[in-house]
Amino acid sequence: MKGQLILLDHLTGPDGPVEAAALMRDGRLEDLFIDSDAPRPGAIYRAKADRPVKGQGGMFLTTPDGPAFLRQVKGLSPGAPLLVQVTGHAEPGKAIPVTTKLLFKSRYAIVTPGAPGINVSRQIKDDETRDALLEIAHDTLDGHPIHDHEGGLILRSSCAEAEGDAVAEDIAAMADLAVQVLNDAEGEAEKLTEGDGPHAMAWREWVTPAQIETEAGCFAHHGVHEKIEALFRPEVALGSATVFIEPTRAFTAVDVNTGADTSLAAGLKANLALARDLPRQLRLRGLGGVVILDLAPMPKKDRRSFEGALRAALKTDDTDTVMAGWTPLGNYELQRKRARQPLTDIVTEEMLQ
CATH class of the missing domain: 3.40.630 (Aminopeptidase)
Incomplete structure (x- = not known):
């Protein structure tokens, strides 16, 4: 099939359906998201400091999903709570990699607590479009509690072709979520956000125009199973x-x-x-x-x-x-x-x- 195609389906896992998303371009598999039991990148924990790692400038943390490792940390006492975000997948036998620099990322907007300022993607070159997006951002965040956390905003390149109302709604949703999480920093170790699953990731990251199919069995219909097998x-x-x-x-x-x-x-x-x-x-x-x-x-x-x-x-x-x-x-x-x-x-x- 010519053109771009997004397929949202499930694979048959041992414990039930496993969410999956595939991006096809001219019949070729371009990208693939498949869920797993591991913590998703982007998930946010209220963690507890455990013990420092001498010589590495890092610290192990306690989370509900097992130990996490935070690099380049100073002045953190064992037992202290802190908010961290998963940055990637842990290698077998290693701790979950996390950071204290939280990002609340969606299709059009990224809210950045602790990094004030409003920035527009450099890929958006048109000055009128940039000015219009900045106006939307300022109007949406005017008086918002995110400013109490020195929150900033990045408007992604996908904003260039988006409706203004959709961009404003996305900004508000991410800013509200950020404030909710940041105001919940005290307490025992807890997972505060799950991170995006494959279908949400597809909506967030695959922003170029495409035909979308969500019917069960669309992977089989378009030969995605065979393309995945080839990757083995x-x-x-x-x-x-x-x-x-x-x-x-x-x-x-x-x-x-x-x-x-x-x-x-x-x-x-x-x-x-x-x-x-x-x-x-x-x-x-x-x-x-x-x-x-x-x-x-x-x-x-x-x-x-x-x-x-x-x-x-x-x-x-x-x-x-x-x-x-x-x-x-x-x-x-x-x-x-x-x-x-x-x-x-x-x-x-x-x-x-």
Whole structure:
């Protein structure tokens, strides 16, 4: 199917339906959200300080869902309550990563307690649109209690095509939620917000015009199960090139082969194909941490072309990724935030039947 398609469905889990959302573009799977039992990124806890970690400048916290770890904390006494937000998924055997910098994020607005000021996304270039959005923001937040918490606001790029009433409603909802949470900072350890599930995430993050299907079984109708199954295999065909993506405990290894192409530019073509598709592959597979690319042979003069293609592809990806650069052996390294759980940790073959 041509065009963009958003599918909201469920997978069959061992304990009941598991919420899932898929984004398709011209028949290709572009993004995927699947719920799990782990704490969702964005969830907010009233936590209790537990014990500091010497030499790391961090502290373990107590939450209803297990231990959490807060980096770079000072002046926090054991037993003290504090509000924290989940920033990503914990690796097996490790504590939940959290931060004290809370963000209340929705489709159009992000409310930022402790960071005053109203800012409009730089992707909105039109001055009249920017001025209109600033006017909506000031009118909506005029006299709002969020100012008592030095609350700020970021208007997302999705505001550019939105109705003014929808933007105002979103701003008010996030500001009200922020005040409610911030006024509930004292007490025992408790989860104050759940974080967005896959369907809410799809509404929040997939903002470009798309056809939306919500009927049960829409995943099967559009072949999403088969596309998910393909993500369990390391081999990926990119034209005449073949790529193998294999996560290990320490890092994710990506091996590029030119296949049957024996031309002089075969290595560059294979590497450029990888650069364009790598963010999508890592996103769908839920892979983060260190990523090492064992690229196909190509002249050193072509490295800049590869880096440019990779940088352009990463700009369209919402996961923070550092392009660390070349190793002495000619490999290329990335450092990617662990923003998602590995697909193999949350989906089984039985769920796709």
